Amino acid sequence: MPLTPEPDSALLIVDVQNHFCPGGALAVAGGDEVVPVLNAYAEAFAAAGCLVVADRDYHPSRTTHFAQFGGAWPAHCVQGTPGAEYHPDLKLPRETVHVLKGMGAEEDAYSVFQGRDLAGRPLGELLKERGVRRLYVGGLATDYCVRHTVLDGLKAGFAVVVLEDACRGVNVQPGDADCALSEMRAAGAILAS
Numbered sequence: 518m519p520l521t522p523e524p525d526s527a528l529l530i531v532d533v534q535n536h537f538c539p540g541g542a543l544a545v546a547g548g549d550e551v552v553p554v555l556n557a558y559a560e561a562f563a564a565a566g567c568l569v570v571a572d573r574d575y576h577p578s579r580t581t582h583f584a585q586f587g588g589a590w591p592a593h594c595v596q597g598t599p600g601a602e603y604h605p606d607l608k609l610p611r612e613t614v615h616v617l618k619g620m621g622a623e624e625d626a627y628s629v630f631q632g633r634d635l636a637g638r639p640l641g642e643l644l645k646e647r648g649v650r651r652l653y654v655g656g657l658a659t660d661y662c663v664r665h666t667v668l669d670g671l672k673a674g675f676a677v678v679v680l681e682d683a684c685r686g687v688n689v690q691p692g693d694a695d696c697a698l699s700e701m702r703a704a705g706a707i708l709a710s
Contacts, residue, residue, distance in 0.1 A: 548658075
């Protein structure tokens, strides 16, 4: 993998949670395969003194995001439940900034840029405070939360690198993840492994 992060870069780990991994309520095929890859990236970023941000979906039990209340998805990543926790093998550096998203009753929040840290600060504000100009993004799922995060990062003026080896897609329709990668590349993201 050898990657030497630039001093003004940050790693964004998107939704590597129990409910998105095999056996979970909204499992992504091979979702757990990103864990050792992201562990290696997180170690490299921490060793370089760069910011690591880990994000989680953190939905209320009643939300318009869930099918039973008019949304698109089965209930998943409900606040305070084991399904909302990080995958148990994900090894995050001690200094990791944790971000939560989707906490409102009428909030889909696919993008990490819609999330807030544990003190309530939006992601964009945190990144600017730290002088971050380049984002490396991996996690779940390529065609949803990774895609939305990457596109929002580009719109916000960041250089964005998608870590293809650290992403897996839902593929509600066959090929959705490949289409998402093409869309992100066309918008200006760099695809790398």
